[in-house]
Amino acid sequence: xxxxxxxxxxAFAASVTVAALLDELGMAGKRVAVEVNQEIVPRSRxxxxxxxxxxxxxxxxxxxxx
Amino acid sequence: xxxxxxxxxxxxxxxxxxYSSRLLVGTGKYKxxxxxxxxxxxxxAQIITVAIRRTNIGQNPNEPSLLDVLPxxxxxxxxxxxxxxxxxxAVRTCRLARExxxxxxxxxxxxxxxxxxxxxxxxxxxxxxxxLIKDGFKVMVYTNDDPIMAKRFAEMGCVAxxxxxxxxxxxxxxxxxxxxxxxxxxxTVPIIVDAGVGTASDAALAMELGCDGVLMNTAIAAAQNPxxxxxxxxxxxxxxxxxxxxxxxxxxxxxxxxxxLGGTFF
Numbered sequence: 664x665x666x667x668x669x670x671x672x673x674a675f676a677a678s679v680t681v682a683a684l685l686d687e688l689g690m691a692g693k694r695v696a697v698e699v700n701q702e703i704v705p706r707s708r709x710x711x712x713x714x715x716x717x718x719x720x721x722x723x724x725x726x727x728x729x
Numbered sequence: 730x731x732x733x734x735x736x737x738x739x740x741x742x743x744x745x746x747x748y749s750s751r752l753l754v755g756t757g758k759y760k761x762x763x764x765x766x767x768x769x770x771x772x773x774a775q776i777i778t779v780a781i782r783r784t785n786i787g788q789n790p791n792e793p794s795l796l797d798v799l800p801x802x803x804x805x806x807x808x809x810x811x812x813x814x815x816x817x818x819a820v821r822t823c824r825l826a827r828e829x830x831x832x833x834x835x836x837x838x839x840x841x842x843x844x845x846x847x848x849x850x851x852x853x854x855x856x857x858x859x860x861l862i863k864d865g866f867k868v869m870v871y872t873n874d875d876p877i878m879a880k881r882f883a884e885m886g887c888v889a890x891x892x893x894x895x896x897x898x899x900x901x902x903x904x905x906x907x908x909x910x911x912x913x914x915x916x917t918v919p920i921i922v923d924a925g926v927g928t929a930s931d932a933a934l935a936m937e938l939g940c941d942g943v944l945m946n947t948a949i950a951a952a953q954n955p956x957x958x959x960x961x962x963x964x965x966x967x968x969x970x971x972x973x974x975x976x977x978x979x980x981x982x983x984x985x986x987x988x989x990l991g992g993t994f995f
């Protein structure tokens with residue numbers, strides 16, 4: 664299945680959870696916020712939230728800005 | 730002996746929270762994280778703005794994050810919606826920020842209308858503010874220097890109104906002090922000049938006009954020596970505030986001697 668993460672398409676052999684995706688991206692345990700198809704997925708649900716084919720995922724964090 | 734000035738009684742209160750510093754600073758455009766940290770520290774600011782952006786997948790995973798360098802336990806984070814040109818983008822950004830910061834609901838709302846001037850899109854800002862306030866956010870709103878709009882934003886429940894002094898990042902200073910004054914005179918929530926300040930005297934002027942605070946980023950980050958400018962801004966804000974509270978002398982057209990006219994021996 665294919666998932667679009669931060670605008671980039673990525674292929675996965677099987678269904679993944681948000682937590683597994685973050686792990687794969689090297690972002691496990693990092694302070695990030697996740698949105699799937701423009702809906703927030705709270706941190707408490709990362710472990711259980713299953714991603715589906717063609718989901719659009721945004722992973723964001725805080726950076727310097729004015 | 731001079732009576733000590735009671736700073737404790739002059740806190741800036743935003744959404745029920747008291748702050749001793751009236752300088753709010755952005756964290757963008759610095760050379761590196763260390764310069765960011767030192768400048769913010771020198772500014773004495775307690776409220777700092779941050780942007781919410783996509784993580785750079787696969788890039789520098791060990792680079793220190795802003796949240797490590799400027800811990801939210803020490804600073805009040807003010808996530809902004811910089812770069813948003815639509816209601817949806819601004820609302821999404823605020824919701825992501827709230828999730829990122831564990832339910833922190835104080836946000837700086839800006840919905841831009843034009844890439845050249847970075848002026849706010851007021852109808853879109855109003856719409857976004859309404860959605861966000863209903864959703865439980867405490868909205869500090871970036872707006873133009875229109876007194877009628879400032880009043881409207883306060884009435885609808887924004888916790889602070891933040892008129893621009895000049896376009897974002899322009900450093901042109903307060904272009905319309907009379908409008909800022911009108912806004913301050915009618916204010917029911919804190920008025921914070923946001924954007925356009927270029928140097929210390931601009932910040933002092935904003936405070937002398939009676940503003941409750943000033944939010945700036947480029948004026949510090951783009952200075953030749955950002956840490957020194959941050960320190961200058963801290964003093965300018967304090968000096969301007971004290972001058973406002975002291976009440977300036979009336980302006981006169983002609984000279985008026987400061988020494989007694991009587992008792993001269995010449």
